[in-house]
Amino acid sequence: MSSYAANSPVTGDHAGLNYINCERGIWSWLTTVDHKRIALLYLFTISIFFFVGGIAALLMRTELARAGADFLDPSTYNMLFTLHGAIMIFLFIVPGIPATMGNFLIPLMIGAKDVAFPRMNLLSYYIYVVGALMALIALIPGQFIGQIFPIFGKFLVSIGLPQAVDTGWTFYAPYSLQSGTAVIWMTGAAFVLGFSSILTGLNFIVTIHKLRAPGMTWNRLPVFVWASYATAVIQTLATPVVGITLLLLIMERSMGIGIFDPKLGGDPVLFQHFFWFYSHPVVYIMVLPAFGVVGEIIPVFSRKPLFGYRAIYISSLAIAIAGFLVWAHHMLVAGISDTSAIYFSVITFIVAIPTAVKVFNWVSTMYRGSISFETPMLYAMGFIFLFMIAGTTGIYLATLAVDVFYHDTYFVVAHFHYTIQGGAVIGLMAALHFWFPKMTGKMYNEWLGRICWVLVFVGFNLTFLPQFVLGMEGMPRRYFDYLPQFQSLHTLSTVGAYINAAGYTLALLHLLLTAIFGKTLAPDNPWDALSLEWQTPSPPPHDNFEVTPVVTEYPYAYGKPVEGDHHA
Amino acid sequence: MSHHTDHRAATKSGIDPHELGHILPFVVYKRTFIILVVLTIVTVVAAELNISKYSAALAMAIALGIASVKAFLVATNFMHLKYENPVTWLYAGFPLVLLAILIGLLFIDNPFRVDPLPGLEAQRVIRPGVVAQELVAEAEAKAAH
Amino acid sequence: MNSHVSSEAQPGQIGPPIAHHMDPVTAYHAAKLGMWLFLATEILLFGGMFAAYALYHWMYFEEFHNASRQLNPIIGGFNTVVLLFSSFTAALAVDAAQHGRNDKVVKNLLITIVCALIFLVVKYFEWSAKAEHGLFPGTSHDGIAFNSPEFITMYASFFGLYYCLTGLHGIHVVAGMCLLIWVMQKARKNRFSQDYYTPVEIGALYWHLVDLIWIYLFPLLYLVG
Numbered sequence: 001m002s003s004y005a006a007n008s009p010v011t012g013d014h015a016g017l018n019y020i021n022c023e024r025g026i027w028s029w030l031t032t033v034d035h036k037r038i039a040l041l042y043l044f045t046i047s048i049f050f051f052v053g054g055i056a057a058l059l060m061r062t063e064l065a066r067a068g069a070d071f072l073d074p075s076t077y078n079m080l081f082t083l084h085g086a087i088m089i090f091l092f093i094v095p096g097i098p099a100t101m102g103n104f105l106i107p108l109m110i111g112a113k114d115v116a117f118p119r120m121n122l123l124s125y126y127i128y129v130v131g132a133l134m135a136l137i138a139l140i141p142g143q144f145i146g147q148i149f150p151i152f153g154k155f156l157v158s159i160g161l162p163q164a165v166d167t168g169w170t171f172y173a174p175y176s177l178q179s180g181t182a183v184i185w186m187t188g189a190a191f192v193l194g195f196s197s198i199l200t201g202l203n204f205i206v207t208i209h210k211l212r213a214p215g216m217t218w219n220r221l222p223v224f225v226w227a228s229y230a231t232a233v234i235q236t237l238a239t240p241v242v243g244i245t246l247l248l249l250i251m252e253r254s255m256g257i258g259i260f261d262p263k264l265g266g267d268p269v270l271f272q273h274f275f276w277f278y279s280h281p282v283v284y285i286m287v288l289p290a291f292g293v294v295g296e297i298i299p300v301f302s303r304k305p306l307f308g309y310r311a312i313y314i315s316s317l318a319i320a321i322a323g324f325l326v327w328a329h330h331m332l333v334a335g336i337s338d339t340s341a342i343y344f345s346v347i348t349f350i351v352a353i354p355t356a357v358k359v360f361n362w363v364s365t366m367y368r369g370s371i372s373f374e375t376p377m378l379y380a381m382g383f384i385f386l387f388m389i390a391g392t393t394g395i396y397l398a399t400l401a402v403d404v405f406y407h408d409t410y411f412v413v414a415h416f417h418y419t420i421q422g423g424a425v426i427g428l429m430a431a432l433h434f435w436f437p438k439m440t441g442k443m444y445n446e447w448l449g450r451i452c453w454v455l456v457f458v459g460f461n462l463t464f465l466p467q468f469v470l471g472m473e474g475m476p477r478r479y480f481d482y483l484p485q486f487q488s489l490h491t492l493s494t495v496g497a498y499i500n501a502a503g504y505t506l507a508l509l510h511l512l513l514t515a516i517f518g519k520t521l522a523p524d525n526p527w528d529a530l531s532l533e534w535q536t537p538s539p540p541p542h543d544n545f546e547v548t549p550v551v552t553e554y555p556y557a558y559g560k561p562v563e564g565d566h567h568a
Numbered sequence: 569m570s571h572h573t574d575h576r577a578a579t580k581s582g583i584d585p586h587e588l589g590h591i592l593p594f595v596v597y598k599r600t601f602i603i604l605v606v607l608t609i610v611t612v613v614a615a616e617l618n619i620s621k622y623s624a625a626l627a628m629a630i631a632l633g634i635a636s637v638k639a640f641l642v643a644t645n646f647m648h649l650k651y652e653n654p655v656t657w658l659y660a661g662f663p664l665v666l667l668a669i670l671i672g673l674l675f676i677d678n679p680f681r682v683d684p685l686p687g688l689e690a691q692r693v694i695r696p697g698v699v700a701q702e703l704v705a706e707a708e709a710k711a712a713h
Numbered sequence: 714m715n716s717h718v719s720s721e722a723q724p725g726q727i728g729p730p731i732a733h734h735m736d737p738v739t740a741y742h743a744a745k746l747g748m749w750l751f752l753a754t755e756i757l758l759f760g761g762m763f764a765a766y767a768l769y770h771w772m773y774f775e776e777f778h779n780a781s782r783q784l785n786p787i788i789g790g791f792n793t794v795v796l797l798f799s800s801f802t803a804a805l806a807v808d809a810a811q812h813g814r815n816d817k818v819v820k821n822l823l824i825t826i827v828c829a830l831i832f833l834v835v836k837y838f839e840w841s842a843k844a845e846h847g848l849f850p851g852t853s854h855d856g857i858a859f860n861s862p863e864f865i866t867m868y869a870s871f872f873g874l875y876y877c878l879t880g881l882h883g884i885h886v887v888a889g890m891c892l893l894i895w896v897m898q899k900a901r902k903n904r905f906s907q908d909y910y911t912p913v914e915i916g917a918l919y920w921h922l923v924d925l926i927w928i929y930l931f932p933l934l935y936l937v938g
Contacts, residue, residue, distance in 0.1 A: 107734075112734060113733060113734035114733070114734040116735070116743045116747065117743075117747060118734070198754050202747055202750045202751060202754075203747075205659075205746075205750060206743050206746050206747045206750065209655060209743075209746060210735070210739055210742060210743045210746065211734070211735065211739070211743075236750055236753065236754060237662060237663060237666060237753060237754070237757060238757075239754070240754040240755070240757035240758040240760075240761070241670070241757055241758075241760070241761045243758055243761075244757075244758050244759070244760075244761035244762055245761060247877075247881070248761075248762070248765065248877065251873070251877055255850050255860075255873070255876075256850075256860050256873070257860070257870060257872075257873025257874065257876070257877060258860060258865060258869065258870035258873045259765050259769065259870050259873060259874065264860060264865055264870065265773070265865050265869055265870060266870060267678070267768070267772075269677070270674075270765065270768060273670075273674055273677070274761055274764075274765075277670055277761075324666055324669060325669060325673075328673070328677070335681070336677045336681070337676065337677050337678070337679075337680035337681045337682070338680070338682070339676050339677075339680040340673070340676045340677040340680065343673070343676060543733065543734075583728075583729065583737055583738060583908040583909075585811070585907045585908060587738045588738065588741050588811075588908075588910075589741075589745075589807070589811060589910075589914060591808065591811045591812075592808065594805075594808065597801060597804050597805060597808065598801075600801075601797065601798070601800075601801040604797045605794055605797060608790060608793050608794060608797065608931075609790075611931075611932055611936065612786055612790050612936065614936075615786065615932070615935075615936035615937075620778070620937070624774065631932035631933070631936055632929075632932065632933075634932070635928050635929050635931075635932050638797075638928045639925050639928050639929070642797075642800060642921055642924060642925055642928070643921075643925070645804075646800050646801070646803070646804040646917075646921050647804075647917075647918055647921045652745075652749075655746065656745070656746060656749050659746075659749050659750055659753050660749060660752075660753065662753065663753045663754075663756040663757050663760065664756070666757065666760075667756070667757070667760040667763070667764065670760070670761070670764050671763075671764045671767050671768075674764060674767070674768055675767075675768075675771070678768060678771070678772065679771070
């Protein structure tokens with residue numbers, strides 16, 4: 001062992017200095033290489049885009065509340081669902097938990113001072129910002145920009161930027177090859193955003209391999225770190241494939257190389273194959289970290305060791321790997337061969353198993369535990385309920401005979417909102433509340449947190465449960481208008497959407513205002529948790545730990561010791 | 569000890585260079601390069617033999633096989649992969665597994681598609697969209713007889 | 714421990730850079746793992762195009778063989794040997810750095826960069842020759858324009874894939890050159906030693922990837938048919 005450790009400067013500055021107040025001024029934030037500050041930069045930015053995407057959703061739901069055209073026209077509607085999908089996916093939930101909570105927590109949880117490549121971490125953030133700006137330019141209708149910012153609107157017209165993209169976030173050929181809209185800008189933006197995701201994933205993999213504190217063996221890693229590791233593997237290895245797909249789409253659109261365009265002998269389904277080869281693993285990027293968050297929260301609020309710790313981390317890895325094998329279940333009725341469809345249907349059924357293992361383990365953790373219902377626990381329990389619905393409806397869609405009827409209906413829309421919103425976003429909300437005291441040193445208002453949770457939970461289910469029924473009755477997705485028989489369910493769904501939006505707005509405002517103006521200071525370890533991030537001050541000092549910690553056991557030894565539960 | 573100008577930068581950082589990368593003898597690099605050039609010549613000659621006339625699969629297997637041997641040599645000797653730890657092997661190999669999955673599963677799709685309209689299969693090769701419509705009309709007319 | 718000091722005061726003899734969160738040995742291994750991960754992403758990036766090529770080669774067998782005959786395998790073979798040699802000198806540069814010989818690092822990297830330049834020049838002439846025969850985007854020959862229906866009947870998507878594959882590869886050659894020039898500049902300032910040569914090693918790793926991709930591109934594009 002080199003002499004470096006003995007010579008390293010003692011960290012932990014004088015009392016009262018933490019990562020927030022150790023340096024002041026906006027420039028220190030914009031040029032920081034501290035993973036905790038970068039996490040907050042990401043959090044701030046993705047929240048803004050969450051609201052932009054949310055406003056698009058509310059506009060659509062308001063239009064859809066009644067049959068017939070209300071205040072939108074069909075082509076604007078197409079641009080809106082493209083904007084909503086692309087922003088929510090590429091700008092919000094894919095960076096989502098990894099870029100925010102992952103960045104903040106991973107070094108703390110493994111006992112390191114920072115991630116392996118701090119400057120690359122900051123670069124990742126700025127690449128994300130550039131990609132996000134490119135995406136906004138491509139997605140927001142020019143006429144809309146022109147009404148608010150006339151000069152900027154004129155500028156966009158002058159550089160020849162065509163209309164906002166209307167292909168849907170999936171950019172399927174051949175329409176994306178023909179659409180007279182800013183497809184190249186948008187796909188270019190997605191390519192840039194992919195780069196940010198790759199670099200973050202790469203950083204996390206190296207960090208977890210190389211920077212664990214003494215005694216932090218793989219068997220003692222918190223499940224959130226395991227989940228982040230599995231996520232990082234997907235981020236690093238799946239994203240390049242969508243990168244090349246988008247590049248090829250740009251080439252096809254500009255040069256006509258003949259690989260997606262049927263007029264030139266290409267196969268448009270090949271685009272779908274390549275697109276979904278990434279876009280299926282990407283949903284695991286969204287939800288695996290949420291699994292990790294839930295796995296952290298449940299033992300703490302049940303005061304019981306996590307049931308089946310090894311099964312949980314093995315299932316995280318299994319999900320990451322198996323997620324690469326199932327992509328064409330998004331294409332079961334797109335014209336692939338029957339052989340192929342049968343294979344993908346069967347393997348999709350199998351990939352549900354590791355997730356079921358996790359659900360079983362979380363519930364078993366709660367069994368005979370001493371449960372308390374703080375806001376993070378409410379979100380975590382809500383996650384289990386919502387993800388069960390998500391997962392089982394996914395099985396319906398994977399069933400070939402059923403998918404013939406459900407594909408491209410509201411059933412699919414409801415299913416993926418249950419997985420992404422009911423899964424990943426609820427996971428993010430759980431994480432934000434759970435680690436809020438660690439990140440800010442302040443305590444949020446528990447009752448406000450719970451009220452917002454009720455709004456979010458009720459609103460979400462009211463929005464999307466009716467959509468399952470709509471899908472079963474045949475209502476197609478991405479439709480601007482519909483037959484009158486669907487109206488009552490649509491109206492119900494819109495009411496839910498407003499409640500849902502109120503819940504998120506209030507919750508995030510509550511957290512933001514408490515972070516800035518809150519007076520209640522939080523102790524270092526308000527939840528009495530055992531993982532390393534709770535053994536350092538709230539908020540942590542710049543270098544995370546006063547002294548490099550040495551780890552001797554795994555972080556779930558809550559309550560009474562369980563027979564046979566060794567994790568030495 | 570000679571007193572010529574020593575271009576080796578000396579440091580006192582206390583690091584043992586053996587904890588860093590593995591040092592290979594020069595002859596390993598030289599031999600690897602020579603084998604690579606020989607294999608390149610072999611693969612060009614093999615292509616001239618025109619094996620694809622008899623078996624396209626065999627020709628492709630030979631070409632890709634030789635390329636893979638070359639790639640393996642570059643990776644293990646030039647890139648020192650032989651002396652790296654298992655984690656690096658995992659991440660060097662995993663992309664290849666993923667590509668095998670991608671290409672493999674692509675090939676259970678296209679080759680097994682069944683032609684929905686008889687007669688279109690032979691025509692599907694390359695005819696621009698307008699012509700495809702004519703073909704559909706033709707096939708329908710034939711089916712109507 | 715080596716305690717030779719050069720008779721000339723050399724700038725840059727400051728050993729590995731100090732990172733506040735890792736010791737230098739960990740930093741070296743972390744940088745190498747990071748670069749291997751990045752190479753993994755590059756393999757997948759090109760791999761997607763190889764998958765498209767595989768599918769269309771199977772679908773349009775005759776047309777691909779037709780089209781490949783328009784390429785010159787001798788020129789392709791020459792470029793292959795040039796890149797293999799550049800990989801050889803890049804490996805020698807790392808070896809020199811491991812022995813603390815900054816002068817040899819500079820020499821070997823220079824040869825590598827010159828080889829890269831030769832590769833690009835040859836590529837340029839290849840592409841111009843294609844343009845003369847109407848085999849380049851935007852050109853036409855004998856009345857048949859690039860990727861017109863008649864063109865596609867003869868060659869399918871071979872040339873589209875050819876330009877995308879070699880074009881993206883060429884971009885990586887340029888990127889690799891820039892990276893190696895940056896490393897060479899550091900070597901010229903005697904920055905490296907037996908204790909610290911990380912940039913040389915990871916720069917060389919990137920360069921080897923560029924070579925690896927070409928090792929597969931050559932037979933698939935030039936030696937078909």
